Amino acid sequence: SQQRSMLLESSSLFPPPKGIKLSYGTAGFRADASILQSTVFRMGILAALRSLKTEGAVIGLMITASHNKVSDNGVKVADPNGEMLTQHWEPFADSLANAPDPHSLLQLIADFAKKEEIPLNGSKAAAILLGRDTRPSGEFLVEAAKQGICSVIGAAASDMGVVTTPQLHWMVRARNKDLKASASELDYFDQVSTSFRCLIDLIPKKSHHGIGKLIVDCANGVGGEKLRILKEKLNWLDAEIRNSGEQGILNEQVGADYVQKDKVAPQGFGPHDVGTRCASLDGDADRLVYFTIIPNGNNQINLVDGDKILSLFALFIKDQLSILTDDKNEYQPRVGVVQTAYANGASTKYLNQLGLQVIFTPTGVKYLHEKAQEFDIGIYFEANGHGTILFSDHSLCWLEDRKSTEKGLEKQNAAKRLWAVSKLINQAVGDALSGLLLVEAILQHMGWSVDKWNDLYHDLPSRQLKVKVADRTAVVTTNAETIVEKPPGIQEAITALTVKYPQGRCFVRPSGTEDVVRVYAEANIQESADELATCVAKLVD
Numbered sequence: 154s155q156q157r158s159m160l161l162e163s164s165s166l167f168p169p170p171k172g173i174k175l176s177y178g179t180a181g182f183r184a185d186a187s188i189l190q191s192t193v194f195r196m197g198i199l200a201a202l203r204s205l206k207t208e209g210a211v212i213g214l215m216i217t218a219s220h221n222k223v224s225d226n227g228v229k230v231a232d233p234n235g236e237m238l239t240q241h242w243e244p245f246a247d248s249l250a251n252a253p254d255p256h257s258l259l260q261l262i263a264d265f266a267k268k269e270e271i272p273l274n275g276s277k278a279a280a281i282l283l284g285r286d287t288r289p290s291g292e293f294l295v296e297a298a299k300q301g302i303c304s305v306i307g308a309a310a311s312d313m314g315v316v317t318t319p320q321l322h323w324m325v326r327a328r329n330k331d332l333k334a335s336a337s338e339l340d341y342f343d344q345v346s347t348s349f350r351c352l353i354d355l356i357p358k359k360s361h362h363g364i365g366k367l368i369v370d371c372a373n374g375v376g377g378e379k380l381r382i383l384k385e386k387l388n389w390l391d392a393e394i395r396n397s398g399e400q401g402i403l404n405e406q407v408g409a410d411y412v413q414k415d416k417v418a419p420q421g422f423g424p425h426d427v428g429t430r431c432a433s434l435d436g437d438a439d440r441l442v443y444f445t446i447i448p449n450g451n452n453q454i455n456l457v458d459g460d461k462i463l464s465l466f467a468l469f470i471k472d473q474l475s476i477l478t479d480d481k482n483e484y485q486p487r488v489g490v491v492q493t494a495y496a497n498g499a500s501t502k503y504l505n506q507l508g509l510q511v512i513f514t515p516t517g518v519k520y521l522h523e524k525a526q527e528f529d530i531g532i533y534f535e536a537n538g539h540g541t542i543l544f545s546d547h548s549l550c551w552l553e554d555r556k557s558t559e560k561g562l563e564k565q566n567a568a569k570r571l572w573a574v575s576k577l578i579n580q581a582v583g584d585a586l587s588g589l590l591l592v593e594a595i596l597q598h599m600g601w602s603v604d605k606w607n608d609l610y611h612d613l614p615s616r617q618l619k620v621k622v623a624d625r626t627a628v629v630t631t632n633a634e635t636i637v638e639k640p641p642g643i644q645e646a647i648t649a650l651t652v653k654y655p656q657g658r659c660f661v662r663p664s665g666t667e668d669v670v671r672v673y674a675e676a677n678i679q680e681s682a683d684e685l686a687t688c689v690a691k692l693v694d
């Protein structure tokens with residue numbers, strides 16, 4: 154058939170790299186950009202099939218390797234609601250990427266299409282939105298993706314150019330869920346800036362005093378250029394943009410991943426910034442952390458991580474809800490908080506004290522997101538700064554109703570604030586830019602300095618180590634990665650070491666992105682956390 158010959162012909166132009174096994178991993182395929190052309194081409198095909206399978210819904214294809222080095226790249230797929238590709242298709246993504254030749258590729262596609270009942274006869278249309286970060290390799294990889302898409306009859310690609318990962322997810326969601334067929338970056342900027350201004354306008358007059366300027370490290374990535382656009386739309390935002398990529402190298406000693414893991418100030422920050430509120434985005438702007446520089450501290454910082462952003466959001470939402478629902482006989486939205494084992498124990502304790510239900514999942518946005526969807530208002534964050542807030546359709550209807558019918562001004566304003574939060578925050582995926590604006594709006598609302606925010610609770614000292622192992626899959630965990638199941642005996646040894654330290658907690662897990670096993674330990678003092686991590690690292694070595 155025509156479809157067959159099109160696929161055979163185009164895939165012969167994109168031979169897979171020899172002797173390399175690729176895996177979809179926690180967040181799509183990632184590798185050195187030079188070997189990714191065939192993978193991206195094939196993910197173009199997969200995205201087209203996914204669109205056909207979902208009755209022609211718009212599917213996203215993002216080319217990025219996030220916080221990894223500039224010579225790497227990667228590709229991931231966004232489903233109709235803007236969230237990560239359904240896990241149920243990941244094995245197909247793996248086999249597609251690793252098919253050795255055009256004929257076996259074709260066979261895989263034919264078998265899968267049959268099993269999933271995907272119409273491959275050109276009778277249906279498919280639509281894919283493409284985006285890429287600022288990596289130079291993104292240009293030729295986008296071309297490979299287009300070729301993949303175009304080799305499926307009826308499929309069409311729209312290239313959104315250089316965008317943040319969350320912007321692409323947002324556009325996909327807006328086009329499908331909000332039925333804005335032409336949703337673009339401009340609509341994103343409009344929605345985000347309008348809802349931010351709305352939150353600022355709703356600040357009670359008495360707490361209206363300045364909280365000083367913000368400096369943002371943009372990891373020399375795509376976030377810088379986008380934040381500049383937002384800033385122009387928001388004359389209220391007093392932000393200085395640094396590391397926006399004109400000079401420095403993407404992710405090199407800059408960005409949220411570097412700042413959070415190494416707990417040091419990024420390049421371009423120094424003693425002159427002591428006393429100023431600082432934030433850091435990662436290379437594709439889906440992670441956000443804040444920090445301040447410690448005086449005479451040799452570039453050391455006070456880190457205000459994802460757990461603390463989560464705590465600030467949770468506190469604000471809880472406050473507004475308690476204004477709105479003082480009558481206990483009324484409907485009360487169920488609020489839930491989702492964390493991973495990396496969440497600092499002090500943050501979990503704080504959230505519990507707020508009376509919130511805290512649930513743990515394994516590492517990786519797809520797991521947290523899925524869990525958060527079970528609530529009326531679900532808030533999730535990884536300590537590394539990736540997270541967002543999800544509002545159920547029901548809670549949105551309720552808010553919409555309350556903000557227009559509520560008689561009391563206080564209550565009406567609380568409903569309007571929560572409504573604005575739902576518009577500002579990116580409900581498809583964690584978004585450093587919209588997250589940053591929400592943090593800024595809440596701090597302004599509370600009249601809080603970054604130090605006041607950081608004092609919500611004090612992090613327990615912690616240590617992370619990574620151990621290079623021959624086969625990381627030998628380590629199997631359970632219970633949201635807190636317990637080692639295999640190899641046998643390890644968990645007993647970890648427990649025996651952990652109980653020696655006051656407030657000790659420790660776990661190991663195989664990385665989903667690197668060939669290592671990671672160790673995390675926390676305790677009441679830094680020396681103990683370090684010692685515990687070191688001892689446990691020896692166990693898995």
Ligand code: 16G
Nearest residue numbers: 179180516517518519664665666667
């Ligand atoms: C990926 C995940 C991130 C996770 C990290 C863990 C997404 C979009 N990103 O970057 O959520 O924290 O992997 O890496 O899911 P690790 O498995 O190497 O520790």
Ligand code: ZN
Nearest residue numbers: 219435437439
């Ligand atoms: Zn990222």
